[in-house]
Amino acid sequence: MNPSPYTFLAQITDPHIREPGRLAYGRINTAPYLERAVRSLLALHQRPDALVLTGDLTDFGRAAEYAHLAELLAPLGDLPVYLLPGNHDERQQLRSSFPTHAYLQGEGEFVQYSARVGPLRLIALDTVAPGQSHGVLCGERLAWLERELAACQGEPVVIAMHHPPFRTLIGHMDKIGLLAGAPELEAIVARHANVERIICGHLHRAIDVRFGGTIASTCPAPGHQVALDLQPEAPSAWMLEPPAFRVHAWDGQRLVSHLAASGIFEGPYPFHENGMLID
Numbered sequence: 001m002n003p004s005p006y007t008f009l010a011q012i013t014d015p016h017i018r019e020p021g022r023l024a025y026g027r028i029n030t031a032p033y034l035e036r037a038v039r040s041l042l043a044l045h046q047r048p049d050a051l052v053l054t055g056d057l058t059d060f061g062r063a064a065e066y067a068h069l070a071e072l073l074a075p076l077g078d079l080p081v082y083l084l085p086g087n088h089d090e091r092q093q094l095r096s097s098f099p100t101h102a103y104l105q106g107e108g109e110f111v112q113y114s115a116r117v118g119p120l121r122l123i124a125l126d127t128v129a130p131g132q133s134h135g136v137l138c139g140e141r142l143a144w145l146e147r148e149l150a151a152c153q154g155e156p157v158v159i160a161m162h163h164p165p166f167r168t169l170i171g172h173m174d175k176i177g178l179l180a181g182a183p184e185l186e187a188i189v190a191r192h193a194n195v196e197r198i199i200c201g202h203l204h205r206a207i208d209v210r211f212g213g214t215i216a217s218t219c220p221a222p223g224h225q226v227a228l229d230l231q232p233e234a235p236s237a238w239m240l241e242p243p244a245f246r247v248h249a250w251d252g253q254r255l256v257s258h259l260a261a262s263g264i265f266e267g268p269y270p271f272h273e274n275g276m277l278i279d
Contacts, residue, residue, distance in 0.1 A: 015056070063097060170205075
């Protein structure tokens with residue numbers, strides 16, 4: 001890998017890992033898709049400085065599923081990996097299954113933490129409502145975020161959360177979106193111009209929205225994607241569209257976000273040979 005003056009935060013979301021050999025939704029073995037995403041991440045020309053997984057790490061939050069997830073992430077070696085729960089996860093089992101991830105082991109109910117990735121500050125915000133598919137940001141969680149942002153004024157901040165705080169126009173997903181706390185979150189973010197990005201999961205698609213004076217985005221999944229159908233009453237459905245992950249690059253002044261395809265593809269091939277355009 002080539003050295004770079006930039007800081008790279010990779011994002012993978014919604015792997016939905018089952019026990020080895022078990023199928024998610026009775027149809028898809030999600031493990032090979034995460035394996036492919038990990039290989040693709042490791043094949044990047046620049047090594048990421050850290051990886052964040054923005055929720056739905058497993059399908060049911062079971063110990064055997066988290067053990068399988070740990071095996072699939074093992075090829076990342078010493079790359080810092082930050083986990084946060086989604087609505088398919090179980091907070092306490094997540095903590096128990098990754099005891100060496102000190103940032104998970106907070107005393108409170110919520111899995112929330114702040115971590116440094118080079119000059120970036122990564123703030124993970126817990127949106128889980130136990131037993132529910134939708135997300136919630138209560139006053140306690142929002143107050144914690146306000147304190148964290150006050151403590152890192154002037155630093156570029158990336159807020160990571162599972163449920164996106166905006167309407168995606170995919171009706172069945174918006175019904176299980178962030179149903180409480182989004183306006184309050186937007187007001188907090190608007191007061192802190194150093195929030196460079198809000199990165200989310202849950203949607204299994206790439207979506208970008210202006211939010212609180214910054215950009216909020218979702219990320220494709222390593223396996224199955226939510227079907228793109230903006231008819232309000234469209235059925236809940238998923239597809240095996242091409243998977244991807246995001247690479248968020250800090251250049252010292254701005255955060256530049258890329259989609260990286262998950263898989264091995266032909267190339268790269270040169271546009272020129274000996275300074276001449278190839279005919």
